[in-house]
Amino acid sequence: KLIYILNGPNLNLLGKRQPEIYGTDTLDDVLANCSAVAEEFGLSCKLLQSNFEGEIVEQIHTAREEAAGIIINPAAYSHTSVAILDALNTFEGPVLEVHISNIHQRESFRHHSYVTQRAEGAIMGFGVEGYALAMRRMGSLLG
Numbered sequence: 001k002l003i004y005i006l007n008g009p010n011l012n013l014l015g016k017r018q019p020e021i022y023g024t025d026t027l028d029d030v031l032a033n034c035s036a037v038a039e040e041f042g043l044s045c046k047l048l049q050s051n052f053e054g055e056i057v058e059q060i061h062t063a064r065e066e067a068a069g070i071i072i073n074p075a076a077y078s079h080t081s082v083a084i085l086d087a088l089n090t091f092e093g094p095v096l097e098v099h100i101s102n103i104h105q106r107e108s109f110r111h112h113s114y115v116t117q118r119a120e121g122a123i124m125g126f127g128v129e130g131y132a133l134a135m136r137r138m139g140s141l142l143g
Protein backbone atom coordinates (compact mmCIF):
# COMPACT_ATOMS: atom_id res chain seq x y z
CA LYS A 1 0.00 0.00 0.00
CA LEU A 2 1.21 3.45 -0.95
CA ILE A 3 1.06 6.43 1.43
CA TYR A 4 1.24 9.96 0.04
CA ILE A 5 3.13 12.56 2.09
CA LEU A 6 1.88 15.93 0.83
CA ASN A 7 3.54 19.24 1.65
CA GLY A 8 2.28 22.75 1.07
CA PRO A 9 3.91 26.08 0.29
CA ASN A 10 7.44 27.00 1.35
CA LEU A 11 8.22 23.51 2.58
CA ASN A 12 10.56 23.05 -0.40
CA LEU A 13 12.81 25.33 1.67
CA LEU A 14 12.62 23.08 4.74
CA GLY A 15 16.06 23.01 6.38
CA LYS A 16 16.87 26.54 5.20
CA ARG A 17 13.62 28.27 6.06
CA GLN A 18 13.42 29.76 9.58
CA PRO A 19 15.50 26.89 11.08
CA GLU A 20 14.81 28.23 14.59
CA ILE A 21 11.17 27.22 14.02
CA TYR A 22 11.35 24.35 11.52
CA GLY A 23 14.81 22.85 12.16
CA THR A 24 17.58 21.96 9.74
CA ASP A 25 16.32 18.66 8.31
CA THR A 26 15.16 18.80 4.70
CA LEU A 27 12.26 17.12 2.90
CA ASP A 28 14.79 14.52 1.67
CA ASP A 29 15.47 13.68 5.32
CA VAL A 30 11.71 13.49 5.95
CA LEU A 31 11.34 11.04 3.06
CA ALA A 32 14.25 8.89 4.31
CA ASN A 33 12.77 8.74 7.84
CA CYS A 34 9.26 7.99 6.62
CA SER A 35 10.43 5.33 4.14
CA ALA A 36 12.24 3.47 6.94
CA VAL A 37 9.08 3.43 9.09
CA ALA A 38 6.83 2.57 6.14
CA GLU A 39 9.03 -0.46 5.34
CA GLU A 40 8.60 -1.78 8.89
CA PHE A 41 4.88 -2.02 8.17
CA GLY A 42 5.15 -3.26 4.58
CA LEU A 43 4.02 0.14 3.27
CA SER A 44 5.66 2.39 0.68
CA CYS A 45 5.53 6.15 0.39
CA LYS A 46 5.74 9.00 -2.06
CA LEU A 47 6.55 12.56 -0.95
CA LEU A 48 5.25 15.53 -2.93
CA GLN A 49 5.52 19.28 -2.35
CA SER A 50 3.81 22.18 -4.07
CA ASN A 51 3.57 25.92 -3.61
CA PHE A 52 0.25 25.99 -5.51
CA GLU A 53 -3.11 25.29 -3.92
CA GLY A 54 -4.72 23.82 -7.08
CA GLU A 55 -1.78 21.49 -7.60
CA ILE A 56 -2.25 20.11 -4.09
CA VAL A 57 -5.95 19.62 -4.86
CA GLU A 58 -4.93 17.63 -7.98
CA GLN A 59 -2.37 15.60 -6.02
CA ILE A 60 -5.21 14.59 -3.68
CA HIS A 61 -7.31 13.60 -6.72
CA THR A 62 -4.45 11.37 -7.90
CA ALA A 63 -4.21 9.94 -4.39
CA ARG A 64 -7.82 8.76 -4.82
CA GLU A 65 -6.54 6.34 -7.47
CA GLU A 66 -3.08 5.54 -6.07
CA ALA A 67 -2.86 5.94 -2.33
CA ALA A 68 -4.23 4.04 0.67
CA GLY A 69 -3.57 6.95 3.05
CA ILE A 70 -2.47 10.58 3.09
CA ILE A 71 -0.12 12.34 5.50
CA ILE A 72 -0.40 16.08 4.83
CA ASN A 73 1.31 19.21 6.05
CA PRO A 74 -0.75 21.82 4.20
CA ALA A 75 1.52 24.58 5.61
CA ALA A 76 -0.10 28.03 5.27
CA TYR A 77 -3.03 26.55 3.32
CA SER A 78 -4.09 24.79 6.53
CA HIS A 79 -5.44 28.10 7.71
CA THR A 80 -7.12 29.23 4.48
CA SER A 81 -8.01 26.39 2.13
CA VAL A 82 -11.57 25.10 1.91
CA ALA A 83 -10.52 23.64 -1.48
CA ILE A 84 -7.95 21.33 0.12
CA LEU A 85 -10.48 20.30 2.79
CA ASP A 86 -13.05 19.56 0.06
CA ALA A 87 -10.48 17.52 -1.90
CA LEU A 88 -9.57 15.51 1.21
CA ASN A 89 -13.26 14.84 1.76
CA THR A 90 -13.31 12.99 -1.61
CA PHE A 91 -10.54 10.66 -0.40
CA GLU A 92 -11.64 7.45 1.27
CA GLY A 93 -8.58 6.36 3.26
CA PRO A 94 -7.11 7.78 6.47
CA VAL A 95 -5.76 11.34 6.50
CA LEU A 96 -3.21 12.42 9.12
CA GLU A 97 -2.20 16.06 9.52
CA VAL A 98 1.32 17.13 10.47
CA HIS A 99 2.67 20.49 11.57
CA ILE A 100 6.35 20.77 12.38
CA SER A 101 5.74 23.63 14.81
CA ASN A 102 3.07 23.86 17.51
CA ILE A 103 0.57 26.06 15.68
CA HIS A 104 -1.28 26.81 18.93
CA GLN A 105 1.81 28.40 20.41
CA ARG A 106 2.10 30.81 17.48
CA GLU A 107 0.10 33.71 15.98
CA SER A 108 -3.67 33.39 16.40
CA PHE A 109 -4.19 33.16 12.61
CA ARG A 110 -2.40 29.78 12.73
CA HIS A 111 -4.64 28.35 15.46
CA HIS A 112 -7.36 27.09 13.12
CA SER A 113 -6.76 24.45 10.45
CA TYR A 114 -9.53 23.49 7.99
CA VAL A 115 -7.85 20.13 7.42
CA THR A 116 -8.24 19.03 11.06
CA GLN A 117 -11.96 18.57 10.42
CA ARG A 118 -11.15 15.74 7.99
CA ALA A 119 -8.03 14.29 9.61
CA GLU A 120 -8.22 11.15 11.74
CA GLY A 121 -5.47 12.71 13.82
CA ALA A 122 -2.94 15.52 13.92
CA ILE A 123 0.63 15.84 15.18
CA MET A 124 2.22 19.20 15.87
CA GLY A 125 5.23 20.61 17.62
CA PHE A 126 7.32 17.43 17.30
CA GLY A 127 9.57 18.93 14.63
CA VAL A 128 10.10 16.86 11.49
CA GLU A 129 9.84 13.71 13.67
CA GLY A 130 6.09 14.26 13.43
CA TYR A 131 6.09 12.89 9.88
CA ALA A 132 7.68 9.58 10.92
CA LEU A 133 5.29 9.33 13.88
CA ALA A 134 2.37 9.89 11.54
CA MET A 135 3.75 7.11 9.30
CA ARG A 136 3.90 4.81 12.33
CA ARG A 137 0.22 5.56 12.94
CA MET A 138 -0.49 4.81 9.25
CA GLY A 139 1.21 1.48 9.89
CA SER A 140 -1.20 0.76 12.76
CA LEU A 141 -4.17 1.79 10.65
CA LEU A 142 -3.20 0.09 7.37
CA GLY A 143 -0.12 -2.11 7.80
Ligand code: DQA
Nearest residue numbers: 073075076098099100101110
Ligand atom coordinates in the same frame (compact mmCIF):
# COMPACT_ATOMS: atom_id res chain seq x y z
C1 DQA B 1 3.37 24.67 9.39
C2 DQA B 1 2.68 25.75 10.23
C3 DQA B 1 1.97 26.75 9.33
O1 DQA B 1 1.32 27.76 10.12
C4 DQA B 1 2.97 27.44 8.43
O2 DQA B 1 2.30 28.32 7.54
C5 DQA B 1 3.84 26.49 7.70
C6 DQA B 1 4.29 25.27 8.35
C7 DQA B 1 4.21 23.71 10.25
O3 DQA B 1 4.59 22.66 9.73
O4 DQA B 1 4.51 24.02 11.41
O5 DQA B 1 4.25 26.76 6.57
O6 DQA B 1 2.36 23.89 8.74
